[in-house]
Amino acid sequence: MTARRHSPRPPRRSAAARARPTETVEVTVDALGAHGDGLAAHQGRRIILPGALPGDRVRARIGGRGPADARGALEAVVTPSPDRVPPPCPHFGSCGGCTLQHLAPDALTAWKREAIGRALGHRGLGETPVGPVIAIPPGSRRRATLGWVRTRAGLSLGFHGAASHRLEDLRGCALLAPALVALVGADGPLRPLLAALATPGTRGAVIVTETDTGLDLTLDLPAPPDLDGRERLAAFAETVDPARLGVRIGTAWEPVAARRPPQVRFAGMPVTLPPLAFLQPSPEGEAAITAAILDRLPGTATRALDLFAGLGTFSLPLAARGLSVRAVDGAGAAMAALAAAPVPAGGRVSAETRDLARDPLTAPTLADADVVVVDPPRAGARAQAEALAAAGPATVIAVSCNPATFARDARLLVDGGYRLETVTPIDQFPWSAHVEMVAALRRPA
Numbered sequence: 340m341t342a343r344r345h346s347p348r349p350p351r352r353s354a355a356a357r358a359r360p361t362e363t364v365e366v367t368v369d370a371l372g373a374h375g376d377g378l379a380a381h382q383g384r385r386i387i388l389p390g391a392l393p394g395d396r397v398r399a400r401i402g403g404r405g406p407a408d409a410r411g412a413l414e415a416v417v418t419p420s421p422d423r424v425p426p427p428c429p430h431f432g433s434c435g436g437c438t439l440q441h442l443a444p445d446a447l448t449a450w451k452r453e454a455i456g457r458a459l460g461h462r463g464l465g466e467t468p469v470g471p472v473i474a475i476p477p478g479s480r481r482r483a484t485l486g487w488v489r490t491r492a493g494l495s496l497g498f499h500g501a502a503s504h505r506l507e508d509l510r511g512c513a514l515l516a517p518a519l520v521a522l523v524g525a526d527g528p529l530r531p532l533l534a535a536l537a538t539p540g541t542r543g544a545v546i547v548t549e550t551d552t553g554l555d556l557t558l559d560l561p562a563p564p565d566l567d568g569r570e571r572l573a574a575f576a577e578t579v580d581p582a583r584l585g586v587r588i589g590t591a592w593e594p595v596a597a598r599r600p601p602q603v604r605f606a607g608m609p610v611t612l613p614p615l616a617f618l619q620p621s622p623e624g625e626a627a628i629t630a631a632i633l634d635r636l637p638g639t640a641t642r643a644l645d646l647f648a649g650l651g652t653f654s655l656p657l658a659a660r661g662l663s664v665r666a667v668d669g670a671g672a673a674m675a676a677l678a679a680a681p682v683p684a685g686g687r688v689s690a691e692t693r694d695l696a697r698d699p700l701t702a703p704t705l706a707d708a709d710v711v712v713v714d715p716p717r718a719g720a721r722a723q724a725e726a727l728a729a730a731g732p733a734t735v736i737a738v739s740c741n742p743a744t745f746a747r748d749a750r751l752l753v754d755g756g757y758r759l760e761t762v763t764p765i766d767q768f769p770w771s772a773h774v775e776m777v778a779a780l781r782r783p784a
């Protein structure tokens with residue numbers, strides 16, 4: 340019997356050992372990626388460099404496993420981009436709230452405009468005109484979700500660090516409206532409250548909206564407050580006087596203090612916010628989007644569908660133009676709030692709760708309208724766009740906060756016979772990679 344000879348097998352190497360060793364390289368950044376990270380080419384690979392800007396010559400540590408894109412860590416800016424500016428906020432770099440404060444404002448808005456053009460180009464709609472960016476100033480953000488962590492050393496309250504679970508303890512914030520900074524900043528009354536309510540080792544969130552009648556505040560707590568905690572919450576409500584204060588434990592929300600209905604006005608009509616309702620992040624952004632929609636309204640329109648309507652942000656201004664509006668949204672509480680709101684004289688609004696992803700509106704409902712406004716979440720409105728492509732009315736006005744899904748859904752409508760008109764970008768997310776856009780799609784007569 341001959342012994343089988345085995346060629347010696349190389350020892351198994353761990354995934355980490357199989358990865359390329361990290362190395363320090365010097366590269367020139369040539370673009371910003373969709374999330375606002377610098378992009379550079381190195382030995383046939385795309386290197387993703389958070390914090391780097393187009394035009395920067397940088398030294399970076401890179402690793403990775405092969406020809407695919409590699410994420411690198413910026414070590415030094417050797418020669419800065421002409422568009423590099425000093426970031427205005429001391430938290431820049433460690434706070435995930437703003438990732439592009441070091442890019443000159445004009446360069447940032449130009450990049451957002453180009454990003455919309457690129458997304459359209461990917462869908463064969465690159466000829467579409469993209470108008471100038473309407474820039475909403477910082478310091479106007481009326482709605483925010485912040486995290487808190489209680490350790491033995493004390494309480495941290497702020498936004499999560501860029502691409503990490505670490506919490507940046509905010510002492511101030513250039514993005515938030517003054518009333519929110521006063522609440523959550525270094526000397527804000529929320530810190531002592533949370534420090535007293537939370538035991539070391541716990542964490543949670545704060546969801547705050549500045550409404551027209553005061554702050555609407557929800558505290559995400561790990562456990563129901565005890566008697567002492569409830570007394571502290573009541574004392575906080577007395578002193579700070581929010582319109583409403585609630586706590587959420589898991590998914591259960593309960594009111595602690597309801598001092599006034601938290602309300603916002605659309606076309607002058609007050610709507611009472613349900614807890615944790617969606618609201619456009621700034622009043623200025625909301626006004627710019629509403630104006631862009633009304634500018635695109637056909638003069639002859641009398642019947643509108645407002646899909647993904649939220650609290651009626653656009654339904655009520657459309658009604659104020661004398662239209663009869665059918666508002667549809669998946670959030671039942673938002674639809675109930677809109678149904679309970681007064682309607683401008685001369686208009687009509689009905690509100691319907693419906694999941695437009697599973698059960699989009701179809702013919703003949705779509706064809707009965709003169710205009711459809713559609714403002715979906717970031718994932719877009721694929722199913723509804725398919726239905727509109729098949730049976731939509733003469734005008735669809737699309738609002739979106741995601742160029743990629745906007746372009747995908749616009750393509751569906753264009754394939755259904757619509758023509759995509761000029762896109763208006765609205766930058767209501769200063770210092771971030773996000774941008775909002777509005778455009779009309781019309782069926783040629």
Ligand SMILES: C[S@@+](CC[C@H](N)C(=O)[O-])C[C@H]1O[C@@H](n2cnc3c(N)ncnc32)[C@H](O)[C@@H]1O
Pocket residue numbers: 617618619647648649650651652653667668669670673693694695696697714715716717
């Ligand atoms: C970007 S917000 C726009 C809300 C409103 N147009 C505004 O400007 O305030 C998107 C809205 O889509 C709703 N929504 C999300 N998924 C949905 C679905 N599958 N069906 C219907 N509505 C949905 C949300 O409740 C939210 O109100």
